[in-house]
Amino acid sequence: MKLLRNLTLGVLALGFLAVSLVYFQVDTTEDAIVTQFGNPVRVITEPGLYAKLPDPVQSIVKISKQLQVYNLPRTEFLSGDKKNIVAEAYATWRVTDALAFLKNVRDVRGADTRLNDIIRSELGAALGQVDLGRLVTVDASQVRLPETLTAVKDRAAARTEPYGFTVTDVQLKELTFPEANLTSVFQRMRSEREAIARQFRSEGTEEAARIRAAADAEKAQILATANQEAAETRGRADADAIAIYARAFGKDKEFYQFSRTLESYGKFIDEGTTLILPSSSELLRYLDPRSSLSLPGTSEAAKAGTPKAATDAAKMEVQR
Known part of the structure; x- marks a missing residue:
């Protein structure tokens, strides 16, 4: 019984080994590529379960169809205007023909070796045709970096196609200057930015002056219009006042003169005022004892019968 069991296990193990082979x-x-004694005999591109002759007669080489990434080390190039620049790039690629890939580059390491030469040469040639100011700029309408990288990708893809793989994209991870040139480059950039800032400040000052001039002109126009309207209003008011005075004067001339004279007294005479006027002044008309409209208190001076006495009495009355 034990022998039978061991025999069964051995048969199963041999069967499993045979199946795996x-x-x-x-x-x-x-x-997958089936090779016979090292020579490819069959290419399998569809997923599934397949059979072959056991090793070492036939072997299997599997090649990934997934997207691969190749990183180009930092490399120094010359731009179109002969400026030294340092670029670090990467490329993505995938296998398009497994058999050609196996024959020409064998594996991913072989593909990276090919890509190193191709990407380096194509990137250097493309960057050498474009000025640095068109590679790095704040003006989106002037930048040519995207189309330059697209051209690099297209030319690299054409060169790698015979090897059984193709480049799908090329991008820059870094674009800078050699360490020896960084100080001078930063100084030049600083000077350019300061010049731009001065230009912006000058334009801002000019614009501010223009705005202030326009505001001052508008202010003067508003004030002139307001003064004109005020003058017209005062003129109409004065005309209305004159018309009212004229109507009042026309109704009772003597009373109007008397009222206006009293208003005049109230404007220029107060408790501390001493007023000296000739006896013939119109302001003393109602203070003259010889007038029928003389103020109370002048009758005694009138009885004195002398002009001097009447004048003194008028002065005394005004001082009151």
């Missing part, structure tokens, strides 16, 4: 699985992310 004969059958193999292909995943959706890869292609």
Whole structure:
């Protein structure tokens, strides 16, 4: 019984080994190439379970169809205007022909070796045709970096196609200057930015002056219009006042003169005022004892019968 069990286990182990040597699985992310004594005899691009002759007669080489990334080390180039620049780039690629890939580059390391030469040469040639100011600029309408990288990608893809893979994208990770040139470059950039700032300040000052001039002109116009309207209003008011005075004067001339004279007294005479006027002044008309409209208190001076006495009495009355 024990012998039978061991025999069964041995048969199963041999069967499993035979199956593993004969059958193999292909995943959706890869292609498989069946080689016989090192020579490719069959290419499998569809996923599934397949059979082959056991090793060492036939072997399997699997090649990934997934997107791969190659990083180009920092490399110094010359721009179109002969400026030294340092670029660090990366490229993405994928296998398009598994058989050609196996024959020409064998594996990912071989593809990276090919890409190093191709990307370096194509990137240097492309950057050498564009001025630095068109590679790095704040003016979006002047920048040519995207189209330059697109051209690099297209030319690199054309060169790698015979090797069984293609470049799908090329981008820059860094674009800078050599360490020896950084100080002078930063100084030049600082000077350019200061010149731009001065220009902006000058334009701002000019614009502010223009705005202030326009505001002052508008202010003067508003004040002139207001003064004109005020003058017209005062003129109409004065005309109305004159018309009222004229109507009042026309109704009772003597009373109007008397009222206006009293108003005049109230404007220029107060408790501390001493007023000396000739006896013939119109202001003393109602203070003259000889007048029928003389103020109270002048009758005694009139009885004195002398002009001097009447004048003194008028002065005394005004001082009161």
